[in-house]
Amino acid sequence: MMDKPKIAMYWCASCGGCEEATVDIAERILELTNLVDIVFWPIALDFKEEDVENLPDGSITASLINGGIRVTENERMVKLLRAKSKIVVAYGACSAWGGIPGLANLYNKEELVSLAYHEVPSVDNPKNVTPQATTVVDGVKLELPELLPRLLPIDRVISVDYYVPGCPPTADVTWKAIQTLLSGNLPPKGSVIGASEKALCDECPLNETKPDKVLLQDLKRPHQIIPDATKCLLTQGLLCLGPATRGGCGALCVKARMPCTGCFGPLDRVTDYGAKTASFIASIIDFQNQDAIEDLIDKLPDPVGTFYRYTLASSILGGKARDRES
Amino acid sequence: MIQEPRVGVYICHCGMNIAGTINVREVVEYCKRLPHVVDANEYIFMCSAPGQNLIKDSVNRCNLNRVVVAACSPTMHEATFRSSIREAGLNPYLLEMVNIREHSAWVHSHEKRRATEKTKDLLRMAVAKAVLLEPLEDLRVEVQPTALVLGGGAAGIRASLDLAERGYKVRLIEKLPTIGGKAARLGRVAHGDRTGIELLKPLMDSAASNQNILLHVNSELVGLDGSVGYFKARVKRSPRFVNERCTLCDKCVQVCPVEVPNEYEFGLSKRKAIYLPFSGARPHLMAIDPAACNKCGECLKVCEPNAIELDQQGEEAEVVAGAIVLATGYEPYDPPPGEFGYKRSDKVLTLFQLERLLDPAGPTKGELKLNGSRPRSLAFIMCVGSLGTTANAHPYCSRMCCASSLKNMIRIKELYPDTEIYAIYKHIRTYGRHDEKLYEQASANLVKFVIFEKTPSVAVTPDGLIVGVHDATIQEDLAIPVDAVVLAVGMSPTKDLDKVRAVVKVGCSPEGFLREAHPKLRPVEAPADGILLAGSVTSPKNMLESMMAGSASAAKVSALFANGEVHVEPIIAQVTEEFCSGCAICIAMCPYGAISRKKVGEKRVAEVDSALCKACGACVAACPSGAMQQSGFKDTQLMAQIAAISERRGG
């Protein structure tokens, strides 16, 4: 009897939504367990790290990893799984591109810590206590892991074979990705699996409603407009990022009358999702006069946070430049 | 099929032009160490026959599949080296040129070391891009040797005749019932004794009778598809209500009860609802103005040849053409009522109306008479509607109005020497070989010139007209009573130009004229290939200039037709359908209308008309999914070039 493929699932810096999404494949999961052995899944199974360490290199068929790399433990674990796995899959936005926690890369870690423990109004911290890497209490050293300077997508730490997009990936996308992995007919390394080759517009029910020329004369923030639910949101001035975002979700947000915020990330031929998105948005501004262009851009309070909401950590720059040394 | 890239790098000394600054030897050695470079060499003049042979031999000897040449500007020798590698059996687009003469050696001869370092960077970047180059094939489009000329004025007629004389078919589209345009309505033209119609009539007759020219009067262009070599135009003809049996007996005109202002006389006289636009109109037939005609049927009763068909219908026809000449002309600046007394007094007239008065074929048979009386004193106010003289005026100078005004002043002095004439002007622009004589002649004829800086005024009083002007020379306010005022109006873009632009995609200047591909180097070409711009559709022109533009555009069209096919450099945008979501962002990027969304099943994808694409790449930069790419300037190619800007990535 042939051994069933061995699958490992692991989470780094994620919110748990990816794990919930995995569970959301509900009844299909029983089918899955007939097809594979799950050898490692911290949320569901007892394990010891040594168990993984003791496996021969390459003995896990595929590891699905969600979450980005925020602390040193994350880094250590993904390196371990890389060594033990034939295939590593970055599952979900955080793992693939850092996700929303990657927005922290616009600050240094000291700023994050200082705000949380010293500055927020609810904190009462007269002695200016800050969580420390090492605290000695009664002769015992209490250690906390240190944050890395930046949150990193896992492919900045290990080599990644495939990517499953989404914050989180939907059940359908997850299932398709698993089927691809089990099909034996593997796509080229680096491919995105489970989702569409095309941008969201391809599957958006409102794509047909676009006029010949899509141009922006105004920008509206979602709370400033009650959009016509039968017309493309972008053409109504809402910053729908569907044109730049990989399809596969079935246009869930648009169906709830909210613009796409880009959680399925860039398409194959795009290097930097945020820059590409900025490019397409800027391109369709229907003004020639610099002041009018500036005025329109003024209506968009935080272009970096908006365009890089899920992909900052994987972007060309990856985060904020360090300050100039004077 | 993925070929392992094998790059050869060839660096030209250009005598001492390059080698005098750049250490070519060092750069060659550097290039040999770059990834995928299998050969690097140098030569004193790479563009010479031995230089080119060196490249060709290397291609074969080293089995190269990419070539980088570092020499002068590609505008000089890109074509040269493309042919060289083609002769060596490589696709010509597998060449990348680096301009190290103009962009490095010549400008950094004071910093030789750093110029050499920069040159290495440029080569490293070029090699990085070259590795990703792909073979491309020129695009060819067969040309339909028929020209569509839009506008039957001086420029359009000239263009049509020139083309017809060379044996090409012409469809001449004119929206009025006659060709001739504004030029046919000029009075005596400067520097000669003949009137506009006298000059133009032979050309109009030739155009009307030429076998190669098909006149479409009462017609407009309402649709256009396709691109250079093969346009499909939709031409809509409005009914004329009079057929070819018309003998111009004039009986219908006599019985017609409806009178309207005669636009051919600029409203100086009236015409009937059935009318001949002017003597010499072509085609030489009556026409019925549907806006004026009340269909009373009186004309039918008197028309012996049964030439009148009141139930005639309009029709639309498709015309296939290889090129289009836009010669839709201009219209005179029309001052708003009250500007300088215009339309407040019948003694205030425009320069165009004056032309008609002085035309022997005009409403007064060439006599200067206003309401039956001859003005003894006249003031010409110049620059009306031009140079920002009034709030409504254009910012530009229409040029022809000075000469035209002076010509008319001289004519009036000839006819009526006792007439007192004031020329109230902002600038006198009598440019060119002949026109300054007009100024001298007018001065000699005692025309009184008054220069203004502040816009003058015209008061309409019960006693007559009083021109108020601050004479900028003597710094005095003058009040000049005159019998009549002539407003030397300039030229405006036609009001219909937007309708034309909606059909033919041509850009327009801030002034509202059509924009040329280049104002100096390509003055009669639109940016889109196969579309020519003749006459005052691009800027104010006099008759001579319009004729020149007409001939020039015909020459451009002839060159196109003579070649029989169009070659397009294949660096155009292309969609990979499997990556295209049909988001439509690209469509608004294209100034040439080359991109559309087609339906594939239930879904949309973008489609590029390769003949319309001009290779700017704006849609590529905008394409949010990377589905749109520009051959020769793909994202991957340019990103590789950029990434090699410093050694750590590219080298």
Place this chain on the structure above:
Amino acid sequence: MSDEFEPKIALFACNWCTYAALDLAGTSRMKYPPSFRVIKVMCSGRVDPQFILEAFKDGADGVLVAGCHLGDCHYIEGNFKALRRVTLLKRMLDRFGIERERLRLEWISASEAKKFVEVAKEMTEQIKALGPLSPRLEVRA
């Protein structure tokens, strides 16, 4: 040779105006600092913000995007697209901690070799004053 910081500036030059202006500067034997690395595009409207960020990331201390004057674009309005993109990207650079002066947009016609030389000198000085960028972009110190 001095150890003085010599900036590298990526120059995206449109084929019709700025590239030709550079050619003219050469044939006129004008002199400007050897800081610029030319990347030819057919039109400034081809320049994708990804290129600009990639240039910064890969070692450019500054980026100059240059094309035909507004209204004179060989492709009618490609430079307006460049204007819009660069305007938006400049604002984004603020949040990335990259000084706006490092990204510059200029309209330089084929005949304006002199203008290019002035811009080149000025920008080189500006970037020198700002110092090198790439060490500040590396993830770990």
Place this chain on the structure above:
Amino acid sequence: MKEVVINPITRLEGHGKIVVCLDDNGNCDRAYLQVPELRGFEKFAEGRPAEDMPQITSRICGVCPMAHHMASTKALDDLFKVEPPLPAKKIRELVYNIFMLEDHAVHVFILGGPDFIVGPTAPRAERNILGVIAKVGREVGLRVIDLRKTLRKTNEMLAGRTIHPVIGLPGGVSRPVSLEEAQELKTIGEKAVDFSLFTLKVFKDFVLSKKEYVDLITSDAYTHQTYYMGLVDDKGSVNFYDGKVRVVRPDGVEFEKFDGRDYLQHLSEHVEPWTYMKFPYLRNVGWKGFVDGEASGILSVAPLARLNVSDQMATPIAQKAYEEMFRILGGKPVHHTLANHWARVIEMIYAAERLRELANDPEITDPNIRNLPIEIPRAGIGVVEAPRGTLIHHYETDQRGVIRKANLMVATQHNSARIALSVDKAARNYVKNGKIDDGMLNMVEMAFRAYDPCNACGTHSLPGSMPLMVYVYNRNGELVETVSRNVPSTERR
């Protein structure tokens, strides 16, 4: 070969690390629970448009995204000074109760509940959903999976997505409920109530009917005398979506009742250097260290706390169950941590009944679901009851509605001091002579699971990957033992 149990439900939550310090006799001197992560959500909220917050902050936790989404949306109402139309409020409350029901149900049957339904003394490997199925019957498992799926699909329909919903906007919701959907909801409402009653029956049959379980619940090891906090409506009933914050003393007397907007006058956070978790306490009592009693500002939130602070339940069946619980456990307040399981079942009934009421309210299909803001924003505070307790979002913005400062006080965090007490108590009880046994871990696990804590929310950090690690140090600071254990708990928020 290892039997794989795909148990959606036995979640291990996050980074939890316990350090036990021994005295000279090898007994526990002091135990520390360390939470080792921080993500900095408050920081990167700065500069972002406020209206993005409901979708940004939901990423704090993919398990209870709706709680953050809704607290954030309510903070935006307050920020932009715009009241949602009544139909929008009802839609929000509808999706919120669907979420609460689903979250509680998962906890009862899959995460914490099995301890009791299967039995605290049953082998660990059986204390999971499979054990529940073995004991109660196969149809339980199917019903749980089916209900979870139905409720999650329903919220995907109503809120755009279940994980990280999108409908929340200041002044309303983005999407109306269609007539067809309303029809479907009526069926779901009935199904939900049936299920909640079934749950109560299971709980009674398999837990309350056994004296030893009730004794365990009321045992001293799981009892702390602390303050309790939760939202109540104007009649003093439990309400998850809206109301005033009421705090009762350990003796059950109301200590204070305040508008959520005034939270800073009532709550503060204490910082320790050895954990990233902050410890909220009642400002008007003060931080007195890790001790319980009326003099200590340590408070507790979540199901039991909500029931302790309320006067009654707003729906009839839940009210009966509520009365029954307090009758059996000896009146309000109940201080037994493990009673949270019971309280959770009662809240399920309330959520289901409220869901059914709203599903049958014709107003939910009214298309009037948005009021556009017109006021200039400045500051806004939103409070909801998350499954695990009171959740507070607080934003300050510039005039364009761009966040200048954000502060988030999260449910689990309010319980963190009391959890620390529980860990310490467990260690003191069970670490004897330097020996750590499975019993201690069980004790800790059960205490943990009852709170259903979520360190991801608590530190706005990510739930990490580490199992619960126990490190034992002797008097000389030397590590003498390490025990690792997956805590199949519950830290779901």
